[in-house]
Amino acid sequence: MAFLKNIWYVAAWDDEVAPGRMLNRRLLGQAVLLFRDADGTVRAIADRCPHRFAPLHRGTLKDGAVHCAYHGLAFDGRGACVLNPHGDGTIPKAAKVTSYPVVERHSAVWIWMGDSALADPALITDFSCMDKTAFHVGKRYLHVKANYQLETDNIMDLSHIEYLHAGTLGSDAVKRAALDVAQDGDVVWSKRVTRAERLTPYLEQAMGVPPGQLVDRWLDVRWTAPSNMLLLAGATATGRPREEGRETPTIHLFTPETETTTHYWFAISFPQAMGEMGKAMAEEHIEGLSIPFATEDLPMLEAQQQSMGDSDFWALKPILLAGDGGAVRARRVMDRMLKEEAATATVAA
Numbered sequence: 001m002a003f004l005k006n007i008w009y010v011a012a013w014d015d016e017v018a019p020g021r022m023l024n025r026r027l028l029g030q031a032v033l034l035f036r037d038a039d040g041t042v043r044a045i046a047d048r049c050p051h052r053f054a055p056l057h058r059g060t061l062k063d064g065a066v067h068c069a070y071h072g073l074a075f076d077g078r079g080a081c082v083l084n085p086h087g088d089g090t091i092p093k094a095a096k097v098t099s100y101p102v103v104e105r106h107s108a109v110w111i112w113m114g115d116s117a118l119a120d121p122a123l124i125t126d127f128s129c130m131d132k133t134a135f136h137v138g139k140r141y142l143h144v145k146a147n148y149q150l151e152t153d154n155i156m157d158l159s160h161i162e163y164l165h166a167g168t169l170g171s172d173a174v175k176r177a178a179l180d181v182a183q184d185g186d187v188v189w190s191k192r193v194t195r196a197e198r199l200t201p202y203l204e205q206a207m208g209v210p211p212g213q214l215v216d217r218w219l220d221v222r223w224t225a226p227s228n229m230l231l232l233a234g235a236t237a238t239g240r241p242r243e244e245g246r247e248t249p250t251i252h253l254f255t256p257e258t259e260t261t262t263h264y265w266f267a268i269s270f271p272q273a274m275g276e277m278g279k280a281m282a283e284e285h286i287e288g289l290s291i292p293f294a295t296e297d298l299p300m301l302e303a304q305q306q307s308m309g310d311s312d313f314w315a316l317k318p319i320l321l322a323g324d325g326g327a328v329r330a331r332r333v334m335d336r337m338l339k340e341e342a343a344t345a346t347v348a349a
């Protein structure tokens, strides 16, 4: 399976790339090294020295340059060799490493692993609900031993919350939910509304619903390629308009590490206007969500991957249920984008 190259992927939360420190991470099968320049700008270069291929993250970061631990060559954030401590110090022409375009936006670091001439920051999906200037953002990271598209399926088909998260996020109203799938260009929406639902005590508390109050709950998920989702969730007393409820965004961002492992960044946000309470809620809620994600979703996703082994998803002929519409559309968009990219690469070659 190939990965889409000419698209922005999340590489890290912004605060994972701390000043003066290096973060090595495999993305799309490639070893990448993230760090900040002397002026604080995030950089990403290949994590492999061109001399004897030592991983550069074993070296040291000094004044924005990475010094290889093996024989001391140093590389800057653009991948240029800036120091050869051997011989007369001449820098060999081939002494450079690949550098990747990176942009710090919406509390995340975005990376472009394809043709850098095409890396237009305007193509980054809008996740401004994670902008720290206007929101308190609670965020976490999980490593998952499963393919990233299984994660798309998981978020786009929330019928699973009734089963996998029965005691935390689900209820038996979920399978009777009204579903609406919509596509706008390459953006896919999967919208789910439950009526007259009795929430779990955990959700009543999290969503500010009085105990026992029957509610209408909406779970609207926006998918954009490759596997980034915005989930807008809210509830109102049954029959009441949405405007009376509070809608809270959670964000689910997935980047393949390999074909069978995935980086998962998730977040929740509350407006800065809520002051200290919003800040406390962001932390409390993301901690609360981490538990079902890590102890209920993650083991299922990993078991699914083991069960599928190396088989192609479609080759296994999955049966389709009522809730699968959004996830299938997202997969179709990805299949088309992958085909188009492969065709362009062939023409270019």
Ligand code: FES
Binding pocket: 049, 050, 051, 052, 053, 054, 068, 069, 070, 071, 072, 073
């Ligand atoms: S392997 Fe990096 S300087 Fe030799």
Ligand SMILES: [Fe+2]
Binding pocket: 154, 160, 161, 164, 165, 297
């Ligand atoms: Fe889940």
